[in-house]
Amino acid sequence: MAVKDRERLLHFYEDMLRIRFFEEQVRDVLYPQRLFRGSSHLAIGQEAVAVGAVHALQAEDYVISTHRGHGHAIAKGLDLQRMFAEIMGRRTGYDRGKGGSMHLADASLNFIGENPVVGSNTPMAAGLALAAKLEGNGRVAAAFLGEGALNTGAFHEAANLAALWSLPVLFLCENNLYAISVPLDKSSALQDLERRAEAYGIPGRRVNGMRVMEVYDAVSSAAEATRERSFPSFLVFDTYRFEGHHTSDKQTYRTQEEALEEFRQRDPIHILEFEMIDDHTVPIPTTIEYRDRIRAEVDAAFEAALAEPWPAPEDALTGVYAEGGE
Amino acid sequence: MAEGKLRNITYAQAIRTALREELKRDERVLLFGEDVGYYGGVYGATVGLQKEFGEDRVRDTPISEMAIAGVAVGAALAGYRPVAEIMYVDFLAHASDAIVNNAAKWRYMSGEQFRLPVVFRSPGGGGAGYAAQHSQSLEAWFAHIPGLKVAAPGLPRDARGLLKAAIRDDNPVVFLEHKAHYTFKGEVPVAEEVIPLGVAEVKRSGKDATVVSWSKTLTHALEAAETLAGEGIDVEVIDPRTLQPLDMATILASVGRTGRLIVAHEAVEFAGFGAEIVTQVVERGLDLLKRPPVRVAAPFVPIPYSEPMERFVIPQPTDIVAGVKRCLG
Numbered sequence: 001m002a003v004k005d006r007e008r009l010l011h012f013y014e015d016m017l018r019i020r021f022f023e024e025q026v027r028d029v030l031y032p033q034r035l036f037r038g039s040s041h042l043a044i045g046q047e048a049v050a051v052g053a054v055h056a057l058q059a060e061d062y063v064i065s066t067h068r069g070h071g072h073a074i075a076k077g078l079d080l081q082r083m084f085a086e087i088m089g090r091r092t093g094y095d096r097g098k099g100g101s102m103h104l105a106d107a108s109l110n111f112i113g114e115n116p117v118v119g120s121n122t123p124m125a126a127g128l129a130l131a132a133k134l135e136g137n138g139r140v141a142a143a144f145l146g147e148g149a150l151n152t153g154a155f156h157e158a159a160n161l162a163a164l165w166s167l168p169v170l171f172l173c174e175n176n177l178y179a180i181s182v183p184l185d186k187s188s189a190l191q192d193l194e195r196r197a198e199a200y201g202i203p204g205r206r207v208n209g210m211r212v213m214e215v216y217d218a219v220s221s222a223a224e225a226t227r228e229r230s231f232p233s234f235l236v237f238d239t240y241r242f243e244g245h246h247t248s249d250k251q252t253y254r255t256q257e258e259a260l261e262e263f264r265q266r267d268p269i270h271i272l273e274f275e276m277i278d279d280h281t282v283p284i285p286t287t288i289e290y291r292d293r294i295r296a297e298v299d300a301a302f303e304a305a306l307a308e309p310w311p312a313p314e315d316a317l318t319g320v321y322a323e324g325g326e
Numbered sequence: 327m328a329e330g331k332l333r334n335i336t337y338a339q340a341i342r343t344a345l346r347e348e349l350k351r352d353e354r355v356l357l358f359g360e361d362v363g364y365y366g367g368v369y370g371a372t373v374g375l376q377k378e379f380g381e382d383r384v385r386d387t388p389i390s391e392m393a394i395a396g397v398a399v400g401a402a403l404a405g406y407r408p409v410a411e412i413m414y415v416d417f418l419a420h421a422s423d424a425i426v427n428n429a430a431k432w433r434y435m436s437g438e439q440f441r442l443p444v445v446f447r448s449p450g451g452g453g454a455g456y457a458a459q460h461s462q463s464l465e466a467w468f469a470h471i472p473g474l475k476v477a478a479p480g481l482p483r484d485a486r487g488l489l490k491a492a493i494r495d496d497n498p499v500v501f502l503e504h505k506a507h508y509t510f511k512g513e514v515p516v517a518e519e520v521i522p523l524g525v526a527e528v529k530r531s532g533k534d535a536t537v538v539s540w541s542k543t544l545t546h547a548l549e550a551a552e553t554l555a556g557e558g559i560d561v562e563v564i565d566p567r568t569l570q571p572l573d574m575a576t577i578l579a580s581v582g583r584t585g586r587l588i589v590a591h592e593a594v595e596f597a598g599f600g601a602e603i604v605t606q607v608v609e610r611g612l613d614l615l616k617r618p619p620v621r622v623a624a625p626f627v628p629i630p631y632s633e634p635m636e637r638f639v640i641p642q643p644t645d646i647v648a649g650v651k652r653c654l655g
Contacts, residue, residue: 128403160393161387
């Protein structure tokens with residue numbers, strides 16, 4: 001393996017661990033200790049999609065995400081401490097404590113934000129892409145969506161318009177098989193999800209979402225095509241969420257055995273580790289070093305965020321409107 | 327203020343003038359919606375703009391209100407100043423996710439990381455025989471959403487000046503026009519005029535009662551005031567022009583002079599915007615009132631089709647005359 005490829009792979013590995021450990025911290029520490037409100041939608045199992053896809057994009061490219069967006073945010077480079085701070089409602093969080101787990105955003109990194117209204121981010125992605133096209137700045141707009149969002153009108157309106165106006169949008173669909181409790185075969189008339197944008201002239205591609213390099217390669221070529229042709233691409237990544245829909249989900253709609261078996265067979269981090277060890281990219285001790293280091297980084301970010309200040313109650317009253325204009 | 331040269335133009339021409347001026351002034355202003363391009367809008371408010379500014383900036387869209395509004399939000403987040411037209415206020419129901427959940431809240435819920443300079447233009451109102459799904463007045467829906475501004479001009483001059491301010495504003499503005507009012511004529515300055523959002527105007531001075539009204543009903547209120555003047559009743563008519571922000575100071579000052587408040591609007595009375603104005607006057611100026619306030623608004627029914635019924639449901643100048651007299655006791 002070329003040095004460059006090895007470095008890239010290790011970088012992906014690192015970011016996947018970062019997402020996994022961040023989410024585990026939310027699940028194992030924040031949730032039981034009630035350090036956040038509402039619920040949090042964990043991306044454990046979907047790390048390869050977030051990392052492979054976002055790293056195939058340029059820093060200037062827009063990313064607009066979903067309720068299950070911690071992974072996309074981390075891959076786009078958001079700061080773990082400020083993410084934890086936001087999820088724990090602190091003044092120093094990304095949204096000053098006004099957004100929480102479902103509204104993480106970093107304008108400076110072109111992470112436009114999570115949009116937890118399913119499907120609602122896809123027309124926005126088309127708008128971001130329209131701006132990029134008019135500007136001629138070569139950016140693309142990437143919208144993550146779950147397979148559940150393929151059934152929303154918003155997605156179909158956005159897909160048609162993006163194709164009609166020839167907009168540089170990447171529709172990145174994470175098929176984790178469940179829309180909360182409803183399995184794919186009870187939600188989509190067509191099981192060949194990659195064909196669901198065909199009617200708009202957008203060819204789809206199905207990708208193994210558990211293999212980070214396959215995701216990376218697929219998104220790289222789709223992004224290149226979208227950038228060059230200024231035309232949308234549609235990719236469906238087969239993945240799985242090993243956790244519930246959110247932290248309080250009892251998961252009565254599937255068996256523990258199913259989730260465990262999926263985890264044994266398809267955990268994207270195990271898959272990557274085995275591959276790297278098998279082809280001598282890294283020796284086993286190195287993977288352990290990586291795990292320890294990233295775990296410590298996540299712990300430190302959490303501890304630092306825990307010490308951060310709460311907003312004043314009346315901060316709720318500010319920031320509704322922007323001052324001024326043109 | 328010294329008046330410059332005026333010209334007598336329609337409400338639709340006033341809208342078009344504002345759009346044209348702002349498209350000319352700022353390349354980041356975009357215009358899109360159903361039939362706004364080649365056709366010039368179903369009410370002619372965008373005639374010729376595609377020809378003048380090109381298909382990149384003035385775009386026809388498919389019948390996709392969710393996408394029209396959502397694309398506008400996305401383009402605004404990327405620094406453009408889109409003006410999205412939703413053909414009927416009733417169809418804002420489709421577009422509401424982008425307007426209410428995204429445009430209104432993106433700034434707040436991101437801790438002020440973004441600006442949302444986007445305008446959603448849409449004609450509401452009845453009187454044209456379009457029945458229940460093409461005639462509603464839904465200003466109260468949108469005035470109720472923190473993060474949105476809401477304009478509802480009644481006169482061509484205000485339509486032009488407020489739309490220019492709305493386009494230049496860094497916040498989402500729901501700009502409500504009135505479909506039965508596009509051919510209504512009024513004086514509009516030839517020179518550029520930007521009318522700030524959130525400033526009411528006394529459209530007619532009077533000492534006996536204050537009538538607050540907006541959109542097309544404002545012109546009914548002015549007509550009613552003329553009728554009442556003939557009977558020796560001197561009515562002050564106030565147009566808030568925008569409902570969010572709402573200029574209560576001007577309304578309270580007027581009620582302080584007259585002691586009587588009548589709010590007239592075309593929307594359904596129950597939970598209509600008139601309730602907000604009446605409540606604020608009662609809370610902040612009960613001692614100013616000589617008589618209980620009166621609302622003149624539509625009964626709690628959808629807009630019916632047949633003309634006698636539609637005229638009965640939508641407040642007419644005669645209803646406002648009766649409302650003022652009721653208030654005077």
